[in-house]
Amino acid sequence: MTSIDIQDVTKEFGGRRAVDHLTVRVLPGRVTGFLGPNGAGKSTTMRLVLGLDRPTAGRATLGGRPYAALREPLRHVGALLDAQAAHGSRTARDHLRVLAASNRIPDRRVDEVLEETGLASVARRRVRTYSLGMRQRLGIAAALLGDPEVVMLDEPSNGLDPEGIVWIRQVLRRLAAEGRTVLVSSHLMNETASFADHLVVLGRGRLLADTPMRDFIHARVRPLVRVRTTDPVALKSALARHGHDAVEHEDGHWTVHHARVDDIGRIASAAGVPVLELAAEEATLEQAYFDLTGAETEFAAQPQEV
């Protein structure tokens, strides 16, 4: 199967370095989430892979070949870069037929992807009349047109309704399960957490992380147990006996750091402390991401002077 290989790629736009010595390999059979703040170089990297922008240095290949060397590239790589790219005066079906014709993809396949993306009933309407969510679906239809081994989507959930977001999640999971290489950029952390197996994180054009998602989260966010009781004094002393430090919160619940929910449950039970609520607080991708990118965010708000 085909992987995306980015080897020491640098891209400068008039002195500003958008991608800085990036080396990363995106492997088939899993969904790779592509994260980073605005301006981190995610879209630029995708354009470099597609041969649309020329790298200042380094090279990007697909299965060992540069994109421009692919014969009928849509049959190998499908990309969604910009949902607004379709001409408003064309119908969705004609838009896809134009793309299909250039790579000798039969019109039958156009109708298949329209069906698959839920646009079949509006396929003969002009793209101008489409909502952002519908354009996004059309962009995904275009990416899937050539039944490609590599799929690259730039912010595919943008503008999708809740139903569409669930749908794109299933599509991405299915594509990866079929053994394809799937690279998806997003700025929505919870959304990315719901479909990604692996993460590539950029900051100011540099690679910040290239790890499985679970590892990424667990390496950066400490586990936390949330507990609520009618007898805080007993709870606190029971926890202290076992070397746990509990912190009280305003609404009356307590959190225990570096603890597993099983241990806290046993301790409370053994001490006879009445427990109203006991839960492991799942570390989120968002927390892990901000821990990593805090220093790198190009457009982060400056701390206020006191």
Place this chain on the structure above:
Amino acid sequence: MEYTPVLRSEWLKIRTLRSLPGALLALFAATTAFSAIAGVSETSAPDFDPLFTALSGVIPGQIAAVAFGAMAVSSEFHPGALRLTLAAVPRRGRWFAAKAAVIAVPALAVGMLTALAALLVARAGLGTEADGLSAGEQVRGVVGCGVYLMLMALFAAGLAALLRSGVATLSLMVPFILVVSFVIGDATGTVADFLPDKAGQLVLHETYEGTLGPWSGLAVTALWTAAALLLGAWRLRRRDA
């Protein structure tokens, strides 16, 4: 990648944008209408040229040919469109050649059809005034007019690729055709003869004077067009999409 599928795709693009066949229809309608008016207007001017009178509708009508060429290219320059196109056809030179071909062929065909219709309509109005025209002159006028309109459409296409904008192309070419060329146009025997539109229009005249003839005039226009297309292709290949 092969050339034929790219050609088919580009041809489908022309057909599926209503404004492009619309521009060709406007070329036919405007040219024929203005030629018909010229045919029934007063013809006593001393330098009366029956062939040019019959085909004079092309002077305003060519704006539609220019718009056709400019819009066919500029539709690729709205945000994101060129990236989508070049992701499907990464060989940029090949893609631009296909684009030029699907502009040239319909412009030539509609151009010749238009010239023939304009000639027939105008001759109906001119009556005996046009009897002096030989068959050869009329064939030359019709074929040459088609070639001229094709070259003007391609000139606009090249300029649109160079400027990356249809609006910029039209705001440069339309005033040029209507004003600049018109104002300095009567100064024959000067560099004005070598302007892209003036040189090519010699083929529309029965009689001509100066350094250029009907076919060498068209060749001068062809050189201008080739230059515009090459500059457009150069910009396209060099720049990030």
